[in-house]
Amino acid sequence: DGGITQSPKYLFRKEGQNVTLSCEQNLNHDAMYWYRQDPGQGLRLIYYSQIVNDFQKGDIAEGYSVSREKKESFPLTVTSAQKNPTAFYLCASSMGYREAFFGQGTRLTVV
Amino acid sequence: SQQGEEDPQALSIQEGENATMNCSYKTSINNLQWYRQNSGRGLVHLILIRSNEREKHSGRLRVTLDTSKKSSSLLITASRAADTASYFCATDSSHIDRDDKIIFGKGTRLHILP
Numbered sequence: 001d002g003g004i005t006q007s008p009k010y011l012f013r014k015e016g017q018n019v020t021l022s023c024e025q026n027l028n029h030d031a032m033y034w035y036r037q038d039p040g041q042g043l044r045l046i047y048y049s050q051i052v053n054d055f056q057k058g059d060i061a062e063g064y065s066v067s068r069e070k071k072e073s074f075p076l077t078v079t080s081a082q083k084n085p086t087a088f089y090l091c092a093s094s095m096g097y098r099e100a101f102f103g104q105g106t107r108l109t110v111v
Numbered sequence: 112s113q114q115g116e117e118d119p120q121a122l123s124i125q126e127g128e129n130a131t132m133n134c135s136y137k138t139s140i141n142n143l144q145w146y147r148q149n150s151g152r153g154l155v156h157l158i159l160i161r162s163n164e165r166e167k168h169s170g171r172l173r174v175t176l177d178t179s180k181k182s183s184s185l186l187i188t189a190s191r192a193a194d195t196a197s198y199f200c201a202t203d204s205s206h207i208d209r210d211d212k213i214i215f216g217k218g219t220r221l222h223i224l225p
Contacts, residue, residue, distance in 0.1 A: 006153075033213065042199060042217035043154075058212070090153055092213070099144060100201070100213050102153035 003027065006091050006103030012111045013078065013085060021076045021106045023091035030095060032074035036060060037088040037105075046089075049074055078108065086110050115143075115200040115216030123222040130187040132219040134200030135180075141203045143176055145185050148197045148218070157185075157198075187221075195223045 004025040013019045023032065031050050035043040045058030049068040063082025068074055074093075078085045088107050092100040118133045134143070142161045146154040160167045160176045160183065167174045173186040187194055197218045 031212075035215070040220075043215040045212060045214060048212045056212075088151070092154075094213065099156035099159055100146075100154075102155070104153045105151070107151075 004091060004093050004101050004103045006089075006106050008106060009104065011106055011108045013108060014111060016080045018077055018079050019108065021078070021089055021091075021108070023074045023076065023103060024072055025074075025093040025101070026072060027093055027095070027101060028071070029093035029101070030071070031093060032068070033092045033094075033100065034058075034064075034066065034074070034076045035090045035092065037090060043090060046076065115202055115214065117198070117200055117216045117219040119219060120217070121220045121222070123224055124190060125224050126190055126192055128190055130190050130194070130221055130223075132185045132198055132221070134183045134185070134216055136183075136200075136202050136216075137181065139178075143174075143183050144201045144213075145172075145174060145183075146199045146201060146215075148199065150196075154199065190221075190223050192223050192225060194221060196221060 007022045033048045034046040037043050044060050046064050047066040049055035052071050055066050055068050065077045086109050088105050090105050091103045094100040115134045115136045124130050142159050144159045145157045148154045158169050158174050160174050171188045176183045197220050199215050199218045201213050201215045
């Protein structure tokens with residue numbers, strides 16, 4: 001089946017630790033996105049990529065890093081510089097000016 | 112910055128009634144989309160309306176777009192308990208910075224009462 005897969009579903013991070021969230025799509029979409037959602041809030045854009053080996057910062061990129069080495073994959077690393085990483089992270093992909101397809105999200109908690 | 116702002120932030124209605132949510136945005140757009148999110152899940156695309164369209168229907172959903180007022184509305188008719196969710200509008204920002212990024216509003220939390 002075509003779709004977009006995020007893993008893991010739940011992730012726990014210790015203080016000072018980097019963690020990487022996985023996002024894979026087999027929809028052959030060019031564009032991929034990472035959003036952060038805090039409880040009861042909307043989605044804020046962290047990073048996005050229109051093409052392989054290229055990506056741009058969104059509104060809240062500080063403390064995060066990404067790579068786009070393959071069209072299918074857009075992993076997000078939450079670094080120790082992100083002081084308040086506890087949130088729900090959503091990955092999406094789209095083709096041009098069309099609908100975005102979302103993964104089921106990763107819930108990250110600092111312990 | 113968030114392009115779209117939904118109104119109201121929360122809405123509770125009786126099952127069977129119609130639900131209307133509004134979205135305002137700040138700059139010119141290529142299209143406007145509405146998404147639904149069940150608690151703790153990813154977003155699901157509902158409907159897309161292009162900037163040259165004024166109204167679009169899909170099942171019990173009706174979307175309008177007024178580009179002169181930079182606003183859109185989502186109407187859900189004959190609401191059901193299963194419609195309880197958060198609803199977001201989203202716009203593409205290609206007119207702002209030539210990048211095809213999708214920006215979401217803060218959402219309307221809809222609760223259908225039995």
